[in-house]
Amino acid sequence: MDNQCIIQFFEWNLPPDALLWQRAEAQARNLRNLGFDIIWLPPAYKGARGVRDAGYGVYDLYDLGEFDQKGGVPTKYGTREEYLKAIKSLQKAGLSVLVDIVLNHRMGADETEKVQAVKDNPENREQEVGGERQIEAWTKYTFPGRKGKYSDFVWDWTCFTGIDWDEKKEEGGVFQFEGKDWSEEVAEEKGNFDYLMGADVDMNNEKVVKELVRWGKWYLDTTGADGFRLDALKHIEYSFYEKWLDAARKKADEDLFAMGEYWSGDVEELLGYLDNCGRRMSLFDVALHMHFRDASQSGGGYGMQGLFADTLVERDTLHAVTFVDNHDTQPGQALESWVEEWFKPLAYAAILLRRDGLPCVFYADLYGLRSDGVPPVPGLRRMLAARKLCAYGEQHDYFDHEHVVGWTREGDKDHEHSGCAVLMTDKDAGEKTMYVGKQQAGQAFRDITRREWDPVVIGEDGNGTFKVPGGGVSVYVRPEMYREIGVNWE
Ligand code: CA
Numbered sequence: 001m002d003n004q005c006i007i008q009f010f011e012w013n014l015p016p017d018a019l020l021w022q023r024a025e026a027q028a029r030n031l032r033n034l035g036f037d038i039i040w041l042p043p044a045y046k047g048a049r050g051v052r053d054a055g056y057g058v059y060d061l062y063d064l065g066e067f068d069q070k071g072g073v074p075t076k077y078g079t080r081e082e083y084l085k086a087i088k089s090l091q092k093a094g095l096s097v098l099v100d101i102v103l104n105h106r107m108g109a110d111e112t113e114k115v116q117a118v119k120d121n122p123e124n125r126e127q128e129v130g131g132e133r134q135i136e137a138w139t140k141y142t143f144p145g146r147k148g149k150y151s152d153f154v155w156d157w158t159c160f161t162g163i164d165w166d167e168k169k170e171e172g173g174v175f176q177f178e179g180k181d182w183s184e185e186v187a188e189e190k191g192n193f194d195y196l197m198g199a200d201v202d203m204n205n206e207k208v209v210k211e212l213v214r215w216g217k218w219y220l221d222t223t224g225a226d227g228f229r230l231d232a233l234k235h236i237e238y239s240f241y242e243k244w245l246d247a248a249r250k251k252a253d254e255d256l257f258a259m260g261e262y263w264s265g266d267v268e269e270l271l272g273y274l275d276n277c278g279r280r281m282s283l284f285d286v287a288l289h290m291h292f293r294d295a296s297q298s299g300g301g302y303g304m305q306g307l308f309a310d311t312l313v314e315r316d317t318l319h320a321v322t323f324v325d326n327h328d329t330q331p332g333q334a335l336e337s338w339v340e341e342w343f344k345p346l347a348y349a350a351i352l353l354r355r356d357g358l359p360c361v362f363y364a365d366l367y368g369l370r371s372d373g374v375p376p377v378p379g380l381r382r383m384l385a386a387r388k389l390c391a392y393g394e395q396h397d398y399f400d401h402e403h404v405v406g407w408t409r410e411g412d413k414d415h416e417h418s419g420c421a422v423l424m425t426d427k428d429a430g431e432k433t434m435y436v437g438k439q440q441a442g443q444a445f446r447d448i449t450r451r452e453w454d455p456v457v458i459g460e461d462g463n464g465t466f467k468v469p470g471g472g473v474s475v476y477v478r479p480e481m482y483r484e485i486g487v488n489w490e
Pocket of ligand 1: 104193194195196200201235236237
């Protein structure tokens with residue numbers, strides 16, 4: 001399929017109405033028509049906060065909204081039946097479905113256990129503060145509402161490396177259990193970043209790994225998913241996902257797609273993880289996201305010629321999933337690094353209309369962030385259409401100026417009337433002469449976002465002089481494409 005594109009079909013502040021699966025099903029055809037090929041659905045298993053849990057506070061991996069646990073049957077997004085039905089409908093409409101896999105931690109245990117533990121300095125987990133003592137930890141998971149259906153595995157403290165709460169003293173902190181070590185195969189931040197939140201799952205425990213591999217096969221069998229989005233890789237030993245992914249691919253399909261969340265803006269760290277996991281997956285291009293965020297906050301002082309320098313899409317194109325924002329970066333969230341609104345159209349042009357990278361569009365950018373009164377990104381739907389219809393062929397880059405940068409696509413024979421020119425600036429209005437190909441000579445390219453602008457007629461030499469308004473982006477395409485892209489003023 002040409003110019004594939006992912007939709008992240010949720011944001012953090014969706015209402016807890018248990019209706020997302022139904023909405024996804026109802027939108028299946030629409031999403032296809034908008035230009036999406038792949039849909040990423042949020043975690044579907046019961047979280048500690050029940051219907052109010054966005055899914056990342058995992059309680060029971062086998063409860064996809066089927067059992068009366070944590071205050072009710074459905075998850076925040078609906079019931080198991082609705083989930084499975086939505087996946088089928090989405091696939092029938094031609095979308096591949098990626099499911100969200102959250103294995104680093106558990107929350108909302110059913111019982112406490114007495115465990116010997118030491119307290120670590122939260123800012124340096126290599127450093128103990130205070131001696132060993134007995135704590136009362138929420139580590140026993142018996143899932144009384146499920147009664148052993150699908151798996152009779154009971155989680156106890158031996159399945160975890162540490163936890164953030166001593167019930168006995170009602171004291172928070174980072175507690176490391178007796179005889180357990182934080183994994184060495186994780187990020188080095190905070191001394192050792194194995195521990196993120198909740199009860200940290202011990203992936204060095206054979207029986208835990210076996211159970212999670214078994215669950216993975218069950219989950220693929222149950223859902224028929226086409227691939228994965230893997231959560232919190234920075235905090236999980238890389239060798240775990242080697243085993244887990246290999247087992248899943250053996251079970252389902254050698255080419256099962258996987259994209260991982262390794263939250264680092266340092267491209268070397270992202271490349272290091274790809275090396276460590278044997279490039280078994282793609283990673284979100286967090287480095288590029290941080291560039292977008294920085295550029296959006298720099299008030300016209302960013303240096304746009306370096307927008308793609310030291311990003312994953314530049315350094316390892318084939319393993320980069322590009323994105324602008326997500327449920328973690330949105331306002332109020334843990335990794336808040338929201339790309340300011342004025343810059344979003346520029347950022348989306350940069351991920352949707354270039355040759356490299358697999359772009360992932362955020363729900364809140366497509367539909368608006370209702371909780372914060374943020375409207376949809378203007379022009380995003382047209383850019384999605386332009387990606388599908390026009391952004392093909394040879395690419396010519398013009399990252400040659402501090403503020404005004406752009407690129408062109410020459411178009412190709414497989415896509416009639418394709419080709420485009422993109423120009424953007426983080427500061428003042430500007431213009432640039434760019435080459436779109438001699439085969440485009442005489443064509444009157446127009447900006448799909450501005451009706452008042454005159455067309456740019458491509459010269460015999462294949463060049464056109466395109467312009468862009470201050471702090472904006474222009475996307476020029478051939479006249480034949482205006483209507484198809486949703487430009488109905490012709
Ligand atoms: Ca961990």
